[in-house]
Amino acid sequence: MKIALKRSLPQVKFLLAGAFLVLHTLVAAQFTKDYSPLKSSGTLPSEFLKTARILSEEELKNVGYGTDRIAKQQFIMSSNYFLRDLLLSGDVLINDPLSKYVNKVADELLKEDPGLRKEIHIYIVKSADVNAHAFDRGFIFLNVGLLAQLENEAQLAYVLAHEITHVVKKHSVNQYIENIRLENGTSSYEGGSYEARDLAKYRFSQENEIEADQEGLHRIKQTGYSIKAVNGAFDVLQYSYLPFELVEFKKSFFEDEHLILPDTIVLKTTSEIKANDDYDDTKSTHPNIRKRRSAVEAELAAADETGRKKYLVSEEEFKKIREIARFECCRLYLVDRDYVNALYAAYIMLEKYPENLYLQKIVAKSLYNISVSKSARRRYRGKYEYNSYSNNARLSARTYTIPDYDKIEGASQRLYYLLDQLDAKELNTVALSYTYRAHKRNPEDPVLIALTDSLFSELVNANQLYPGDFSKASKAQIKALDTVRVNEVIDTTAEESKYSKIKRQQKKTEITTDENFTKYAFVGLLQDDEFVDRFAKAAKGMTRQEEKKEEVLTYKERKRREEQLAKENRYKGVFLGVDKVLFLEPFYMKTKRVDGTEMINYFESEEKQIKLQGIQRKCAEKLGLGYETVNTKTLSSSDMDRYNLNSILTDWLTERFNHGDNVDEMVLGNDEIKKLVEQYGTRYLAWTGVYNEKKGRGRNTYFFILFDVESGEVMKYETRYTRSRDNTDLITSFVYNSLLYVVKKAEE
């Protein structure tokens, strides 16, 4: 029997290798063409359907008595308020492949402790930050960014074990109570200086982290997971600021046969990766990596690795979910306006999946945004802010600038340098070239069509580059012509004129200088009829204008001009004539003063939020405005569509706010938003909110923002500050007024 087994072992190995290859190919095949962003599915867990008050009341019953009773009550209310806020933020994924896999790892980790397993709820958060956190109630949240960086399943298990320790040891509530003691100078800290108490706060938090590291390791030891892999988890944390892979960036990525970027914009050597693990952590909630490693070092060294594995659930599944996480990260970087990181992440992934449409769009969107930002100064110059009659205000203009390449470490530095070196015209040309080629490969994709249109427009309007500025003949063709002519000159005995010499000289200079690479960028593309037509269409009626010099105005002149503009635009954007609006869940926060400290009035905030929704509905009905809402306060377990919709809109809103006033740069005007517009029959999205504090100059801050989700434009942005209480009648009058201007048509 044994012999038979021995004989068949090579065959088994061969079969296993074959199976692995097949699985690997299947995983790769899944991403070859395209990728769809993650969505939640199934039914909503019961925790998502409870208000913070209900969640808290369950716990408040068990607080008991003692000196820290009030602190514990406050902690319960605050943690449940923020937990509920996070659960319904739209950033948490439910029943998606990542959550399912992570929960399988948790099952493996807590196989021996089913009681504890029942108390632990693990979710994935759509965030590119390399982070994880836990609530004492048993909720553990892992960011997508963390999954994208992990090397193996054992590392994931260790991260989970660390977070589970925080839950089991109730670190959050202990930290909260300790912080209150420290702030009040009570308990053992009585009489201590403010500085000493402040440092003690961080020390306490660091002690908790060390405890979680050590206890986490003990938990890993009880499983079959590799213990040595734990060290790798610390590497993940140490180098978390770097992209998930380090791949040398080649300029050929942007090039084609004719568009050749000059070597001068390629950084010869990149900065070495320093990643100091012994940084000053005195004012950090987490100890530095060196301290964390040393706290478990002895135990790691003594650990018996025999029979332990890096993967207990599935290696293939781990690699698949990591790949998904990396795809997600590309998009999340875009939402965070971290364009170069998004571009680099997509570049890494494109090496594996060169035909993936999603990745090509990430690159195109990133290039577009960087390009637009570079020419933004020109576009916004000479514009003044004004306040119109309807109290319309402007969101702050947030211009994107490429991060300083000096501060970037590793292989991605080359990309930062390259993008930094290209000027607005060059970048626009490169972006258009890349995007147009992507469009030709995927001619039906509306996003690529829209982006190429915008880049053509940008080329003509912002950078004043017209079809005539680009050569139709390649360098080689011109060179050949030049050679012929030079030969002709040499062959003839006639004296070369001064002007032909100049022309020849100019031609040669033109060919040999790298600075003029844009001239030949579209040689290939100008052979394409569609490219020529669309470029001509963008340039139609446009003439080259002399660049205006920026006027230097005195303070008085500037003020006078602003007043003049304000007068002219008094009624601009006052009446919008909108007939239907989709309302996002409103924001409401009430604070109260407890022992001189401003604290959130958790329950009342939640109740007021529900009331504000009612006010919105009432005012909309009164004005005959079509009212739709994405209300997560009244979700039922089968409302997954509404939950996903809220998630899409939250993403959109996050990106919108990241852009400030720069509407041209919105990139998430994607298919899902279009579907949403079709589904609800409106392209207008409104968000309202009230912040009410007990004391202070602006006791009430009310805001109302109306977006056009298709164009990304802010149609109305209104803020009001009052010193009075947030009575229902006052808030009603604010909401009604905001909606009045939304509904009324200009001619009424």
Place this chain on the structure above:
Amino acid sequence: MRSRLAILIFFCSLAAYGQQQVPGYMGKRFTVGYSASVSPNLIGQVQNNSGIPVLTNALNVSYVRKKNKEWCFSLRYSSRTILTVIPETAGKTVEDKYQSVDYCIGSRRYNKSKFAPLGNYGKWEFMLSSGWVNYESYQAPSASGGTLSTYSGGHMTMDGWGGSYGRGVQRIIDDKFTLDFGIRAGFMFIRGDGYVNQREANIVSTVRHVINWSPIVNAHVGVGFLAF
């Protein structure tokens, strides 16, 4: 009276003409209400009742004309007892009742951040007053105990004008009803040239003394409803 009504109608038309895209409260800009105000009696009152404040009843109509401004029209009625010196009696006094109807037009300006008719406001007001006294006949006794002279009873009217400034708060309850409270201070001048005999001359003098020199200081509470 007709001319006063004409003035009122003129201002109403002006308000309607000046109608703009103003929100009012939930689209309602026209408020009808009642208010009662009390002002202290300080000068020239009946000695025994000098502490009793004067009650004024008013019917109010207001119309939101701009985002935080509204026109206010009021019809006020008040009644107070005055002590009039009887001529030829060496200072002997008699109680008479001075009643008046005031026609008021004013403008309320609410805080900049709020929308009329809601919130804290300041209010300027112009008033036209129409007052009257119905006095009884009186026989002035002579030193010997007989009748020196006889004053017949009668009715006399007095006109006046004035202005006031007040501050207050208006709240809206259940999207329908208004609750208004505040304080006001002002002045009033009574014309007094229409008397026919000394008895009436004394009445005019007393009324002018009471009204002109006692500042209009009052506190008011009002209720109303948002009509349309």
